[in-house]
Amino acid sequence: MKQDSRIIPILQADQISRQQAPSAPVGGVAAPPPLTLYIHVPWCIKKCPYCDFNSHEVPDQLPEAEYLEALTADLEAALPNVWGRQIQAVFFGGGTPSLLSEATLDAILMMVRSRLPLCILPEITLEANPGTAEANRFKGYAASGVSRISLGVQALDDAQLLALGRIHDASQARHAIDLACQTFERVNLDLMYGLPEQTLSQWRQALQEIRGYATGHLSLYQLTIEPQTVFAKYPPKQPDDDTLADMEDVITDEIVSHGWDRYEISAYAKRGQQCQHNMNYWRFGDYLGIGPGAHSKLSFQDRIIRQARTRNPQQWMQNALRRDDSHITHDATIERQDMPFEFMLNALRLKEGVPSDLFESYTGMPLREISAPLNRAMDEGLLSEDPTRIVATELGWRHLTTLQSIFLPENL
Missing domain, CATH: 3.20.20.70 (Aldolase class I)
Structure with a gap:
């Protein structure tokens, strides 16, 4: 596929950052986010x-x-x-x-x-x-x-x-x-x-x-x-x-x-x-959630996981005190193909968006892997062509769900 010239500066910055930063195993990050x-x-x-x-x-x-x-x-x-x-x-x-x-x-x-x-x-x-x-x-x-x-x-x-x-x-x-x-x-x-x-x-x-x-x-x-x-x-x-x-x-x-x-x-x-x-x-940073029904998203060098606790307060208290992880009802690794949508679902809610290099830093994926949806979003006027930031246009913000859906696995 012919490379869109608008995202070449983004990809060049991506390649430079990967040469300067330690590489992360597939599915994880070199250094965890805040x-x-x-x-x-x-x-x-x-x-x-x-x-x-x-x-x-x-x-x-x-x-x-x-x-x-x-x-x-x-x-x-x-x-x-x-x-x-x-x-x-x-x-x-x-x-x-x-x-x-x-x-x-x-x-x-x-x-x-x-x-x-x-x-x-x-x-x-x-x-x-x-x-x-x-x-x-x-x-x-x-x-x-x-x-x-x-x-x-x-x-x-x-x-x-x-x-x-x-x-x-x-x-x-x-x-x-x-x-x-x-x-x-x-x-x-x-x-x-x-x-x-x-x-x-x-x-x-x-x-x-x-x-x-x-x-x-x-x-x-x-x-x-x-x-x-x-x-x-x-x-x-x-x-x-x-x-x-x-x-x-x-x-x-x-x-x-x-x-x-x-x-x-x-x-x-x-x-x-x-x-x-x-x-x-x-910004797709990490958070540890404790208490009934709380959710966590945590990054490691080999994976990024999501967890959820038992929702019922009494059951959560009983299970947590067993100290056997029975209070954790969901513990799963985010699949690589789901990572772009998960990232964009959050980052595109911000009016200023996020720096382009944050995508690789926080997902462990090079930006070139999502060049197709990036091109499409820019073609439709939903995403800014600024090579330094991933940020929705005014039109993209008004149609945020449509913009976010462009990064679903089937569109990569």
């Missing part, structure tokens, strides 16, 4: 009707001691896979991690620090529910080392919050935002649009209010109906497609035009406020 730690806290006060995450209604008494013991066993079992590697960021996700007491959160971080080397001043994120009881714990979390709070606000209208099945009201949300901004320098607010019966003016008003808070990061999502949720069984009436498109345009008017950069499909940040754990994830 590593972050994800800790899953599975309990919620109530399961929201739109939620398809691994969350479970909290029992009468939160089993914090048992959870900590099992989490310790889970991490210790994983240590051989990450031995000597430094953790760049920590992310507590859920569920509702802010259900944990300050003492338990502190004990978890002490346990992690005693077993894994953390970088200097790592970003430690904790997802929180805006309910007043959890919000009042913020100072204790900060004292333990949490440096970033991600608040699941979702809406600032009582009727909309009720329709979403949230346990907090708008006044609690506003109180939690104020308290978070007083306590932490890094605060993310989750907000959804396309809510049942939501109007365009209501969405604009919500963004204008959010803009007034001293937060540096926003996660703005369209409500989607996921399988196996209550909303899938009883679909709410959402705005029509034209209104949804207008709602996305309003984000540009009210957020992007006022100092937030849309650096990822659903993420908006002021300068220096990007989420470090998520940035590593989107």
Whole structure:
């Protein structure tokens, strides 16, 4: 096949980098990418009707001691896979991690620090529910080392919050935002649009209010109906497609035009406020996930693997404490033909894309192996012809699923 001249500079850079860097065995990497730690806290006060995450209604008494013991066993079992590697960021996700007491959160971080080397001043994120009881714990979390709070606000209208099945009201949300901004320098607010019966003016008003808070990061999502949720069984009436498109345009008017950069499909940040754990994830970096249902992606010289833990919290605790790997329900090597799609599925979500040489560094595959889909994506105007970066064009970002699918195994 004739080589497309547009990717020759990329391939020449690829050849130079391979001459200068140590070669990696097929299916692995010469040096592992950055590593972050994800800790899953599975309990919620109530399961929201739109939620398809691994969350479970909290029992009468939160089993914090048992959870900590099992989490310790889970991490210790994983240590051989990450031995000597430094953790760049920590992310507590859920569920509702802010259900944990300050003492338990502190004990978890002490346990992690005693077993894994953390970088200097790592970003430690904790997802929180805006309910007043959890919000009042913020100072204790900060004292333990949490440096970033991600608040699941979702809406600032009582009727909309009720329709979403949230346990907090708008006044609690506003109180939690104020308290978070007083306590932490890094605060993310989750907000959804396309809510049942939501109007365009209501969405604009919500963004204008959010803009007034001293937060540096926003996660703005369209409500989607996921399988196996209550909303899938009883679909709410959402705005029509034209209104949804207008709602996305309003984000540009009210957020992007006022100092937030849309650096990822659903993420908006002021300068220096990007989420470090998520940035590593989107760049195809490594992450170790512990806790029920947590996922990991780990790189070695001879392979790159994905793992998943037992989803049920009680079963996970029982299995983790056996210390026999029975808490691992999935442990598989990423096949070479699947690597390009896995890489692009993440990297192309970033507005700036990634440096071209990151593909080989993080997959162990030379860039020339994907010259055919690269050519096709550029021919269709979906991928930039910049030889130094793999980055979607504006058209590619609008049709991201189409662009990503070009890198499926059958298209290599």
